[in-house]
Structure formats: structure tokens, C-alpha cells
Amino acid sequence: MDNRVYILGGYQTDFAQNWARNGTEIFDAFSHTVQTAVETAGLEPEDIEVAHVGNFAAELFCRQGHLGGFFAALHPAFSGLPASRHEAACASGSIAALSASAEIEAGRYGIAAVIGVEQMRNVPGQLAAEYIGAPAMWSGHECTDVTYPWPHLFSELGEEYDQRYGLRQEHLAGIAKLNFANAKRNPNAQTRRWEFTEASFAEDDQANPVIEGRIRKHDCGQITDGAATIFLASAEKAAEFAKRRGIALDDLPYIKGWGHRTAPISYEQKLKEGRSGDYVFPHVRGAITDAFRRAGMNGVEDIDGIETHDCFTTTEYMAIDHFGITAPGQSWQAVEQGDIELGGRIPVNASGGLIGLGHPVGATGVRMLLDCYKQTTGTAGDYQIEGANNLATLNIGGSATTTVSFIVGR
Secondary structure, eight states, X not given: OOOOXXXXXXXXXXXXXXXXXXXXXXXXXXXXXHHHHHHHHTOOGGXXXXXEEEOSOHHHHTSOOOTTHHHHHHOGGGTTOOEEEEOBTBXXXXXXXXXXXXXXXXXXXSEEEEEEEEOOSSSOHHHHHHHTTGGGSOTTTSSTTOSSHHHHHHHHHHHHHHHHTOOOHHHHHHHHHHHHHHHTTOTTOTTTTOOOOGGGGSSOTTTSOEEETTEEGGGBOOOOOEEEEEEEEOHHHHHHXXXXXXXXXXXXXXXXXXXXXXXXXXXXXXXXXXXXXXXSOHHHHHHHHHHHHHTTOOSGGGOSEEEEOOSBHHHHHHHHHHTTSSSTTOHHHHHHTXXXXXXXXSOBOTTOHHHHTOOOGGGHHHHHHHHHHHHHTTXXXXXXXXXXXXXXXXXXXXXXXXXXXXXXXX
């Protein structure tokens, strides 16, 4: 039996939009995203058999939980639709997609809608930092006296690299500069109209002030309102869909492999587990190699690009060597040599990533899969990776407590 899980298409919102400023509530954005995705993919609401929602903190930002109920409210065809909500901090969207794909593989349903959604710009910045701070780490045990917990922890990741291998700020700045440049090609990117100077990426306390430790303003992913929806389908339903659209089934991408690992919630315990080996986060390396193994691939040489979690430049720096683009501790080489640029050996974050495109927390994992769909179907527009047939994702929650990697290809 062919138990492939195909991606039929989807839609994401413009991540530059401020929903509260526009008078938009989270339900409005949810409804718009799902219904536009249905139309964009060429489906009917009646085609959807099950729904999964990825969201981190709507209870805090919007005083709204129970998001599965939004499906039943947005269209008559969805009344009675089985729906569930999934939370794993910044990996919430990927966990929703994993759950949906597992149900399709089990034969329970034929077509699943997966939406990731987060509204985060409706509160002051300091309050947003609190809402996305303690709940995703070991609350009350970590960063209790730190103003910005996540910049602090991912500055500590940079310190770990510096102590083990050496780390130069110019290489982190190179990652930021590249992701902002890629974002200018993406019509949905939050920062596509932002303007920068060389000082924006320098150790300049006016143009690029310190947030925490070695993390400066332009090392950071964005606080973003956004949503993304994809549709996953069984081989049988995908074949029916392809026939209706007049395309070959082989033209549709599918999930070739996946990895999912969970580490101890405290950052320090994670570091202790990695100090006897080459990789800072062995569980992240394990999730990536699990995905390659399930896809029947040897490694990064078998893919054409990566959408990775760059909540901070240090996170992408970590991802570069954990994917095997370089040897452990040598990520700087990929930055210097242009390997991760569009047109390079293995483009990373052609979309702009979390730094350039934006990071609506619960939506990020779904958005990554949608970008894999776009790249492998040649529909990514100005940020298209030439000849892309296989892409990987890396989506992490918290201080890499939850790690999910997908391989998508044709």
C-alpha cells in the first residue's frame, strides 16, 4: 500500500500585517487563511476530512483557547469536522503537521487541513517577550532575572560555540544580512521594505543595539502576526486531485521523511547531554538524520535547499553544521564561501526565514512546509531555488526542546 502523504498546496498571510492595527481578530485571520487556502489549492470545503491547528499562546495574547472550534465556525461544511489544536512552542505547527500526516498514514482520513496561526503584535513588546518567554522554557527555573529570555539563551548558544570552536560576530552578521536580503524577494515577508546600511550589521550600538549578550537587534527573528495553511492527502486522494487538475501525480510533492525528538526542557541539561560529542545538540542532529534515513537519503548532498529555524542568527549557525553542510563547529565556512546563498551549494532560508520573513510562532512549521511545496513545484517566484526537487525543514520549540525536521520532495 502506498502510504505517502502528499502536499496539495496552501496559503500564507502577509507577515507584514499588524492584525490589531487593521481591526482583525485571530478568528478573522484564521478564517481568511483557511478559506483562501481552499480556493488557492483548488479544493472544496467538503473535501476536507480532518483539521489540525498549530498554536502556541493564543490564551495569553488573545485570551482564546480551543482553536479547533474555529473550523466549525468558519464554514457550514466544517460543522462537525474533527479538529484538534497542538502546542510545542515554536514547533507547534510542525507537530500539527506530524499529527495530520500520521492520521493519513493510518488510513483514518484522506485529506487534512493543517493551519498554524499566531497573533503577537497586539500587546507591547515587553509583554510579548514575557508571553513567549517563560512558558516555552522551564518556567520559574530559567532566566528568572533576565529581561529578554530568548535572546539571552541563544546568546548562550553562541557562547557555547565560541568556547568549543571559536565564533566571530561577523559570521552571525553574515547570516542576518543574507536572510534580510532574501526577504526582499518574498512578497509576504515582514521586512521586505526595511532599509539597512552596513552599520545595521556591525557592532554599532546605535544602528544595531545589543539585546542580550552577543545578540543584537538584527540577529533576532521577528514578532509577527501570521497564519499559514497546507493540505495533506493520501495517495488515493492526491491521485484524484491530480486528475481533476490535469497534472501528473508525480508533479505533487510529498513528505519523504521526518524526524521528531524531544530533549529535556532546561537549556543547561541539553548542553550537558551534548558536551561528550561533536554536536552541541545531539538530539537536533538526531532529528535531522532520522528524516534523511526515513527519506532514504544519505544526507544534505541529496537535497536542494533548507528552510530552517533562525529565531536568532546563532540558531541558524547551529543548524548549518547539524545538517552536515560543514563539519561541527565550522559553520562559518558556509557563510564565508556563499554555500547557503541563493545559487549556492545548499541555499538556506530562501524565503528570508524567521529573521527576514517573520515568525508567528505557531505558524512557522506550517509555513516552512508551504515553502517546501512552493520550491518543489517551482512556484516560489523571485526566491525560487533553481532545480529544487527536495527540501528539508528544521523547526525547533523552546531552547531546542522540541525538534522536528521534514524532507519534502517529488
